[in-house]
Amino acid sequence: MTHKDVSKVETAKIQREGGGFLVRRVIGGAVQRCDPFLMLDHLGPTTYGPGEAVGAPDHPHRGFETVTYIIDGENKHQDSQGNSGMLKAGWVQWMTAGSGVIHSEMPSDEFMKTGGKVEGFQLWVNLPAKDKMIPPRYQDTPPEKIPIVETTDKRVRVKVIAGECLGQPATIETRIPILYLDIHLKPGGFFTQPLPNDYNGFAYVWRGAGYLGKSEIPAKMGQVGVLSKSGEQFQMKAEQNQDCHILLIAGRPIGEPVVQYGPFVMNTQEQIQQAIEDYHAGRLGEIPGKEERYKQTDNARAKQKQTGKW
Template identity: 50%
Template sequence: MTSRAIKQVVTANKAVEGGGFVIRRSVGSSKLSMVDPFLMLDHFGPTYYKPGEAVGAPDHPHRGFETVSYILQGSTQHKDSQNGNGVMNPGDVQWMTAGAGVVHAEMPDDDLMKNGGTMEGFQLWVNLPRKYKMVSPRYQNIKSDQIPEIKLQDDRIKIRIIAGFINDIKAVIDTKTQIVFLDIHLTRNVQFSYPLSKDYNGFIYVYRGQGKFGIDNVSATEGQALEFAKDGDCISLQNDSSEPCKLLLLAGIPINEPIARYGPFVMNTNEEIQQAFADYRAGKMGSIEGAEDRSEATRKALEKSGGPIGF
């Protein structure tokens, strides 16, 4: 197999999202607008909240794509206008196909709000092709012990298969867009190559430690994303440092369709964006009971903490 080259390395930008939490955005930033079919990757935390300080994302709409939340530390409560409801704990994944439109809220669960703690995870936005943009919304809440996990090279490599496949092991999550989403942990002095067809776009995001990637062993460290070129049939990963390297590998078949995006909506034309706003204002995406309480809880948490923590 021939390893792909690294097209570019991007350091994530800090920003404030949701009700006032700090994220590091790699894909979806001014440096790397998208890697088709991936629209955005946010890394939130690790942030330590004192009791009463934790914030989330109160009620807001989406249309035309899928949102994926993956929790590393802490816990959060999901509710949406299509009766989706679930608590996410470390290692859990929430895969929400917004489709024709849904309103959802992701808030700290009661224990985190009452007792405080550390919150960390990711939110990924995956585009939908035109034929799926107006499908009925769907919510998948996958618990950590349901996610396939394999160990290689005498347990020096651990891989969680969130979407897609490795060898003959497939993820349990059903996706509308053909993608691979792997959480890979490399101990020191280890190398690994993941076979990947040239049909796939993709990138790596390093969230712990540092590593070397691609045919030229390009270095990257925590908070950096590496977009890879489409010139080989595998992705090479290496960690020769003294500390473990943890990373996300994301790859997908590009959709190659026009994109119009504004805030929480991603469609194919500006007219469709305008229609999405009109439908949301008309209540066609639904609502969730308790919206005012969630907004007030967020306001109080920000007031108590003195503003976004860690910016």
């Protein structure tokens, strides 16, 4: 089998998003896009004191999917269709925004009281034109339902969020063919993952350091390697003296025009204009208690400024 290599390595820059939380913008920043992927943010790692945590109060989405993967912390989500839930460490939420929702992602009440460490990821996956206006849908998946596989030497452990690894399929359903693996390599660990030749993809090192692709390009925490166009497998290796955690994300490109305006991703400028009009006309609905969430965010920012974290 031929190998996909790494065409380039970029370092994600830290910026503030939502209510003011810190992220490393991996896709949509360091790398503009990687069809079908529009964005990957690495949230944190950040440690908040009591009352300091900020989230993303009410905001709209249309035309794509958001995938939230929590490493540490707690995230309370609500939307304009009446859905709500709590995402804790290890949870994955695959939200198909489709025709559009208003969505809120906030720290839990308990986390606001105690503070603590926050870390996680949000991936934006584009939808093909035929699916952009489908009804919204959620898949909230707890950690015990996310398959974990290991190599025979026990030096590589993989969470199978989407797609398949070592013969184990994921439980989460996707609209288009996608691979999403969280790969933990112990020091010196080596792993090769088969990939369809036509997949686009990237490998993001979110903890530790290692080597990406057949050429063994070095990469450390906060760096992303974009996979070459051709090849049927991809390899990675950890440093000899430290662990390496890598998100390997790949999918079949959609190959359609992308017109994006913030949280709206469509195929034409006219569709974007319609999304803006629908949002301002209230057609995407609303979530009760919006003022409280914005007040909570303002108070948390003020507390961070008092403690010198802003």
